[in-house]
Amino acid sequence: MAALRAQADGLGFAALGVCSADAVPQAGARLRAWLADRCHGEMIWMESRADERASPMGLWPDVRSVIMLGTNYAPPLDPLRLAGQGDTGVISVYAWNRDYHDLIKKRLKALARWLVAAAGGDVKVFVDTAPVMEKPLAAAAGLGWQGKHTNLVSRSHGSWLFLGAIYTTLELPVDAPHGDRCGSCTRCQTACPTDAFPAPYRLDARRCLAYLTIEHKGPIPEEFRKPMANRIYGCDDCLSVCPWNRFAKATEEPAFLPRAELTAPKLADLLALDDAAFRALFSGSAIKRIGVARFIRNCLYAAGNSGEGGLIPAVAAHLGSDDPVVADAASWAMQQLERQA
Template sequence: MAQTQADPIVSELKARALALGFDAFGITRADARPDLPEKLATALAEGWHADMDWMAETEERRGDPLKLWGEARTAILLGVNYGPADNPMTLLDEPRVGIISAYARNRDYHDIIKGRLKELAGLLARRAGADVKVFVDTAPLMEKPLAEAAGLGWQGKHSVLVSRDFGSWLFLGAILTSADLPVDIPHQESCGSCTRCLDICPTNAFPAPFQLDARKCLAYYSVEHKGQIPRQFRRPMANRIYGCDDCLAVCPWNKFASVSREAKLRSRPELERPSLSDLVRLDDAGFRALFSGSPVKRIGHARFIRNVLIGIGNSGDLTLVPAVLDRLDSADPLIRGSAVWALRRLDPDRAEAMRLDRQARESDRTVQDEWMGEV
């Protein structure tokens, strides 16, 4: 944890944070990053937020914690290590396995962290007689630059926080408080000349170091995007069915995380290497049961099966064709359209034989287009 100046309240908070399962703790001024409004405005002007309109709608509050809560004086930033036991990129060599991002293989981190933050914030309120508010990343608070200011690490060239102790594998949460507390010294950015995270990106989603364009990001398309995956990103998705860990997994600082304390958040075994064959057959109830308490559940059944079908189309496995054919009759056009693409990739002759009849019976224009577009 960061080295905060000696203070009895802070010492008690740090000890309690450790007991609650937090691995990183740091304090900064709520107004420590006056550069944020300009950085955010630039990103929005460039369109790097894609169709995440909520970022633009909350721009004023997102760029300045004091606009979010005017009484805030101090920000306490906390991190939980979720480093995976194995390199998730090794699963790219197993095309019948669906890759779920490491952060989503356990309970929803929002639920895990928020309860702990509330308990810690309650302790602070009692000890300091101060007001407190807790934030996880669903709130319009830019926690990564604040965590950098609080000494938890630095934002790497992939835009994710990098820690000397935990590499690129930290969940972040924040407590804003009206109390004045001693602050930590920020870490210097320590990426040096390394560009591994930029070079590994399969879709060139980084316009420049420290900048991410969601319009080219596989994590964005598999998690946030509501429509069909744009054709140019389907083959690069390979068997990534929820998120993309490539830029995190190659970070050299992860090797230091491997000798740190064991991650308290371990993935559920059934989500470590699930079979695409099993996943594509999930109905809505089965999907909800499998991903109960997981962030994957938030994208809904149709978008998840969309992603699975893209993975199947990239698998080259003809034994999966019957499962794809079953999905051609789905009531949801998002699933039907992805099934068309998967079939045309796996068995183009069969797809061509079916095309005219299927097009004539298809009511959705986007699905009609899938029978004719490039694969």
């Protein structure tokens, strides 16, 4: 195991832990209860592959051990520093630079190849695109615990770890699971601008701005448009206020360091993007996958919340959009700006 940890460290992973494939038997029942309450919203892929997601062996019957890896992406800038700056859009920390899927999957494959060469067995690697319960598995493998915001919290890295998994047929020594260290703290719960936590450790994605700005395809319900403020892609509020972040060291990974044009983008510039310009600006970024229309929709809601009359021409340019969702967002934004004029 020491050699495995050394290899992982050399590849840039900040944390490694191992659990057995059956380490989280309760995860399946929790998932099904969450789905039954429709808390997954339009994420039909969560529902359609629930049996595979519920247990590693549901996805791959031969798996015996799960190696969980964490990659530090702690930001060098305060994610909340742009609150109230109406002319500027806020993008989630994880999307400030390159798409993490690509980098981490390459590293997972490299570590998996080393493992097979050193110890044999068969392997499969996953990073957030397969039916894998990364957070419960990471907690079982000792990387941290699932906080009240439902994300993993690490004593060393706070709320800023990208997770990846290697499933293997090898029987590996397991690490002790990590205990919950949230205590009586409720900062993540009270920080949420849309009350997306019906209870600690439970998230209703239908109310979450990360879900609404990224996964949700139609008009964002009116009750959430004002709370969006200037958030245009994701939301980090619940992560950012976690007290354990004080132990996190800012990432030194070049692919995760913030691109200047994405850390404080002006809404007027973003609203001027056409499809080609959008693809060019977000080349290699996770943002590109939502497409220009959904991104412009988000920027229009932010413009409507800005109180910046100078944005009226940029908003007006989308009133006649062929996309009804964009046109609706532009109409709403225009009403807000004219009311504030």
